[in-house]
Amino acid sequence: MTIADRWLLPDGMDEVLPPQASRMEELRRALLDLYHCWGYDQVMPPPVEFLDSLLTGTGTDLDLQTFKLTDQLTGRMMGASADVTPQVARMDAHSLKRQGPVRLCYCTNVLRAKADQHQGGRSPVQVGVELFGHAGLEADSEIIHLALASLHAAGADEIHLALGHIGIYRSLVEAAALSDEQERALFEALALKSPGQLAEQVNASVSDPVLADMLMALGELHGDASVLAEARERFAGAPAPVTAALDQLEALYKGVLARFDVSLYFDLAELRGYQYHTGMMFAAYVPGYGHALAKGGRYDDTGRAFGRARPATGFSMDLKQLASLALASPSRGAIWAPAQEEESLNAAIVALREQGERVIQALPGQRTGPAEHSCDRRLEFIDGRWQTTTLTQETSA
Numbered sequence: 242m243t244i245a246d247r248w249l250l251p252d253g254m255d256e257v258l259p260p261q262a263s264r265m266e267e268l269r270r271a272l273l274d275l276y277h278c279w280g281y282d283q284v285m286p287p288p289v290e291f292l293d294s295l296l297t298g299t300g301t302d303l304d305l306q307t308f309k310l311t312d313q314l315t316g317r318m319m320g321a322s323a324d325v326t327p328q329v330a331r332m333d334a335h336s337l338k339r340q341g342p343v344r345l346c347y348c349t350n351v352l353r354a355k356a357d358q359h360q361g362g363r364s365p366v367q368v369g370v371e372l373f374g375h376a377g378l379e380a381d382s383e384i385i386h387l388a389l390a391s392l393h394a395a396g397a398d399e400i401h402l403a404l405g406h407i408g409i410y411r412s413l414v415e416a417a418a419l420s421d422e423q424e425r426a427l428f429e430a431l432a433l434k435s436p437g438q439l440a441e442q443v444n445a446s447v448s449d450p451v452l453a454d455m456l457m458a459l460g461e462l463h464g465d466a467s468v469l470a471e472a473r474e475r476f477a478g479a480p481a482p483v484t485a486a487l488d489q490l491e492a493l494y495k496g497v498l499a500r501f502d503v504s505l506y507f508d509l510a511e512l513r514g515y516q517y518h519t520g521m522m523f524a525a526y527v528p529g530y531g532h533a534l535a536k537g538g539r540y541d542d543t544g545r546a547f548g549r550a551r552p553a554t555g556f557s558m559d560l561k562q563l564a565s566l567a568l569a570s571p572s573r574g575a576i577w578a579p580a581q582e583e584e585s586l587n588a589a590i591v592a593l594r595e596q597g598e599r600v601i602q603a604l605p606g607q608r609t610g611p612a613e614h615s616c617d618r619r620l621e622f623i624d625g626r627w628q629t630t631t632l633t634q635e636t637s638a
Contacts, residue, residue: 292307292318334373353365372555389402459509
């Protein structure tokens, strides 16, 4: 290893330097305060857990993203958290065991084995909320509204919200009685948005012409609110859960428009998170970013493996991405104090810091001055006491 190699970071790992670190901390506090005002309690999950609890009910996607290691104390396999949601679900079901709706929020580092193909990083700072214990549409609506409020708090002015419902696809596939292999092939065709491949799989796997038409329609039903009206026509005679899902999407759509100025988009063939989502799903986009800044949805019964099957809905975001939406607020300048040990000077510095001022005291022999440390004032002994004076460009040099 050369000297230059010693400070290289692994691919996908990044460090956060000033002023981005200050912006992230400022935003972290603002978001957690926002969630507190909505009634969400903060939790801090551990960075590492045993694999059999960490990956419960999450499917293979999260398994592939999880760094695995052996616990030297027990010999059991552990994993570094790649997604906080399963950990918070465990807390609700196993650790807290509260009755009724439970609202939890978090902000913590996660580690991923592979870089996200859309966001690039392997070490996001995941922030989000989860609402357990309520299966109604009101809980889903609250989660979407809080996600939009979070993006506004981060500085997003223009938001595009994409809505979907995994229950439509699940109900149609169940009615078609497909084999596991047939369903996998159909899933891949829909995920690829390939009409030709979708037609090929539907023709080969679905004998009922009505169901075949409905599955083909899934690949075409995406766009503005008119999609819902078209879906009701094309899914006439579909299983009852399909109609219920469309009713939920329409109610969510109306609720969002009543409170937020956002552009809405529907995609009834969105299959992201198919292995654990059970109902509505959403993703929020901001111009200039090629990926969703907030993603969420309903994932009922995740706590079943911990002895408590609970309704659940929530969303998550990457604080690093959010912090790039807007510049940090102009910081208040610092006060430069001389490098000397003197009781009255020390008392003045302590008093200023207690008032929230940033005071930087020079060190003996230091060659850099106030300008290099972004100071706009100086502590000077005037008329028998230490006072702050304004620094000009000339005097700060």
